Amino acid sequence: MAESLFYLLIFPGITFQLVCGWFFEWFDRKLQARFQRRVGPRWFQPLADLLKLFSKEDLLPSGANEFAAAALPLISLGAVLTAGVYVPIAGFSPASFEGDLIVIIFLLSVPTLAYYLAGIISAGIYSVLGGGRSLLQFFSYEVPLLIALSGPAVMAGTWSIREISSIQAEMGPFVLFQPIGFILAVVGLIGKLKRSPLDIPKAKSEVVAGSLTEFGGVKLAIWNTVMNIQAVVGIFLLVNLYSSWSGIVAPVLAVPVFFLESVLMIFVLSAASAVFARLRIDQLAGLGWKVLVPLALLQLLVVILMGV
Amino acid sequence: MFRTAMDRVYRWAQKNSIWVLSFNTGGCNGCDIEILDLLTPRYDVERLGIMAEASPRHADVLLCTGPVTRQARSGLWQIYSQMPSPKWVVAVGSCSNTGGMFLDSETVLGGVDSVLPVDVYIPGCPCRPEAIIEGLVNLIERI
Numbered sequence: 272m273a274e275s276l277f278y279l280l281i282f283p284g285i286t287f288q289l290v291c292g293w294f295f296e297w298f299d300r301k302l303q304a305r306f307q308r309r310v311g312p313r314w315f316q317p318l319a320d321l322l323k324l325f326s327k328e329d330l331l332p333s334g335a336n337e338f339a340a341a342a343l344p345l346i347s348l349g350a351v352l353t354a355g356v357y358v359p360i361a362g363f364s365p366a367s368f369e370g371d372l373i374v375i376i377f378l379l380s381v382p383t384l385a386y387y388l389a390g391i392i393s394a395g396i397y398s399v400l401g402g403g404r405s406l407l408q409f410f411s412y413e414v415p416l417l418i419a420l421s422g423p424a425v426m427a428g429t430w431s432i433r434e435i436s437s438i439q440a441e442m443g444p445f446v447l448f449q450p451i452g453f454i455l456a457v458v459g460l461i462g463k464l465k466r467s468p469l470d471i472p473k474a475k476s477e478v479v480a481g482s483l484t485e486f487g488g489v490k491l492a493i494w495n496t497v498m499n500i501q502a503v504v505g506i507f508l509l510v511n512l513y514s515s516w517s518g519i520v521a522p523v524l525a526v527p528v529f530f531l532e533s534v535l536m537i538f539v540l541s542a543a544s545a546v547f548a549r550l551r552i553d554q555l556a557g558l559g560w561k562v563l564v565p566l567a568l569l570q571l572l573v574v575i576l577m578g579v
Numbered sequence: 580m581f582r583t584a585m586d587r588v589y590r591w592a593q594k595n596s597i598w599v600l601s602f603n604t605g606g607c608n609g610c611d612i613e614i615l616d617l618l619t620p621r622y623d624v625e626r627l628g629i630m631a632e633a634s635p636r637h638a639d640v641l642l643c644t645g646p647v648t649r650q651a652r653s654g655l656w657q658i659y660s661q662m663p664s665p666k667w668v669v670a671v672g673s674c675s676n677t678g679g680m681f682l683d684s685e686t687v688l689g690g691v692d693s694v695l696p697v698d699v700y701i702p703g704c705p706c707r708p709e710a711i712i713e714g715l716v717n718l719i720e721r722i
Contacts, residue, residue, distance in 0.1 A: 300625070309623035315595070316628055322592030323639070328663035330636060397634075480634040487636035487663045 278365045279356065288355040292499030293317040295506075298534070299541050306545035317499070324492035332485050334394035340486070343385040343392075344493035350381035351500045358507045359433045361529035362517035367433040372424055375432070375508060376417065379463065382497050383409050386465075386472070389494075390482030401481025405472035407552055408462060411559030412469070416459025418567035422452040422574045423512040436511040440518020448577065452570040453513045455563055457536075460505045461543060462555075464498065468547035471555060506536045593639070593665065594722050595628045597715065600638035600662070601671075604655050604691065606645020609705035610672035614642060616708040629715060635661040640718065642711075643691040646674040646681045652694055659695050667718055670697045671711060673704040 278284055296317040304311025331340055357364065357371045383405060390402020423445045427435040439445060446453045462469040465481075473481030483494055510532045517525040550558065601614050617624045618631060632638045635658050647655060659668070670691045673679040678689040691697050698721070701714040 304623070304625060308620040310626040311623070312625050312628065313595075319592045319595040319628060322588060323596040326589035326593060327639075327665070330661070330663045475633045480632075480637065483637075484634045485636055491637060 275365075283356050283358070283360055283363070283365065285352055287360075288352055288500050288503060289496070291503040292496060293321075295503050295537060296495075296499050298537050299502075299544075302538060302541035303545050306542065321492050321496070324487075324495070325489055327488040329488040329490070332394050335485065336392040339388065339392045340490060343389045344486075344490050344497060347382035347385040347497045348493055348500075350378045350385075351497055351504055354378035355500060355504045355507075357432070358504055359436055359511055360507065361526045362433070362436065362515075364433045367431055369434075370430045372420070372430045372432050372435070372512075375504070376420065379501060379505065379508075380409075380413065382501055383463065386482050389486070393482070393485040395485045397479040397484040398482050401472045401478045401484065404478065404552055405465065405482060408465070408469065408471050408555060411556045412459045412462030412563075415455050415559060415563035415567040416463065418564065418571055419452045419455040419459060420512065422449050422567075422570055425571065426574050426578065428578075432508070432511050436515035437518055439515045444514045444516065444519075446513040449513070449570055449574060451566055452574075453509070455567050455570070456509055456513065457539060457543075458563065460509060461540060463505060464502050464540075466502075466540060467544040468549050469555060470549060471552050474549060502540075503533075506533050506540075509536060590722060594719050597627075597629045597640055597719065598632045598638050599629055599640045599642055599715075600632055600635055600658070601642040601644065602655065602658055604643055604645045604651040604675070605648035605687070606672065606674050610644035610675070613705045613708055613711060614644065614671065617711060622708045622712065624712060624715070627712075627716070627719070635659075636663065638662050639666055640715070641666065641668045641695075642671050643668065643675050643695075644671045646678045646684075646687045647689060647691055647694055648686050649688060650686075652688060655691070655694055665722075667698045667722075668695050669699045669701065669714060669718060671701050671714075672706050673702055676700045676702055679704065 280286060297312060297314055300316065301311040331337060354375045356366050357375055359367065387402045387406045390398040390405065423435050424430050426445060426448065427438045429435060465472050473483065483491060486494060510529060514532055516528045520528055601611065603611055616622055641659060641662065643655070668691065670676050674681060675691050678687055681687045682689060688694070699714045699718045701710050703710050
């Protein structure tokens with residue numbers, strides 16, 4: 272009992288996820304600032320932003336559904352925190368079971384659907400536009416992402432993330448066998464996190480702030496936390512699936528290597544944001560269905576043929 | 580006891596995280612370009628926790644530029660009332676402070692303080708980015 276509470280509240284659970292989320296936001300903003308030759312935010316910036324938003328008045332436009340506006344960010348927060356508990360941290364996962372990869376993929380999609388609903392119920396033109404765009408983007412990146420993520424599972428012959436990550440000790444990190452799949456998964460992750468260059472649903476110069484335009488105060492704070500934790504869980508998931516070194520290097524080095532790889536992933540995401548310009552929604556749909564899906568199917572075919 | 584401690588924490592957070600919405604009430608765009616300078620590498624205000632936001636619901640500070648014209652008055656008031664409190668208003672540039680050289684025009688009501696309560700006035704036509712940063716730091720010290 273005490274052990275499960277510790278797992279839920281402290282280590283792979285809420286506290287650890289929150290701290291990682293703050294670190295992610297700070298490191299990402301700092302990196303992007305350095306890419307643009309700026310100084311960037313101070314180390315406590317995400318915490319100050321969060322507390323500031325908690326101290327603000329809670330306003331919604333008339334016509335918005337207050338219950339849904341309060342429930343949707345909480346549901347998303349619950350979904351991403353639950354997903355965080357199932358992702359192994361350097362081989363440590365207290366709640367692993369066969370098929371948890373599918374559960375995590377589903378749980379990480381919940382915030383996107385909630386984001387769409389938040390746009391619809393908050394009664395603003397920009398929110399509705401942002402919500403519609405987020406759903407259209409969802410249909411573009413999700414299919415190649417799913418096919419790409421099934422590559423490691425097919426190769427390892429199991430749908431449990433811990434098994435996939437531990438079998439790489441014998442077979443070698445999967446990123447060596449599935450480089451295309453890894454790149455597709457990174458692109459899909461960028462789309463899932465709605466980060467630049469795939470920040471179509473919340474493009475500042477087009478739809479103000481997308482679905483979250485009408486949200487302020489505590490609700491916005493929870494939404495920001497959801498986005499950060501979603502990013503952290505997605506990064507941990509990709510590191511586990513594609514480049515798990517925990518069985519290869521010495522046990523002492525497993526944890527540092529795991530976090531080093533995660534930091535490198537943040538670096539990749541920030542560099543992509545800083546280098547590429549935003550795609551139009553039709554460009555993204557074309558890219559998703561004409562380029563990414565065929566590539567993902569090709570990668571899956573290669574994986575299956577390698578296993579035969 | 581707990582309440583005052585929380586208030587102090589919140590005040591610290593408000594000082595260190597200022598999200599800014601800029602609104603042109605009918606000016607010549609000169610001050611807006613100076614405001615854009617704040618985001619560039621030379622003046623980078625993100626190191627002070629200041630961030631440009633596009634939605635009034637996310638903003639803490641309304642940076643107004645230009646004299647308030649009759650047409651812009653209702654829009655200005657609407658934007659201000661959409662911002663969740665605590666919120667502050669900064670008048671950037673001479674036009675925004677007093678109406679400037681357009682004060683006698685029949686379509687101009689005057690400075691921003693003819694519509695909204697203003698916390699900080701930053702003079703200049705257009706004001707330098709350093710002046711805007713100093714004004715914002717003054718505001719931060721008074722929070």
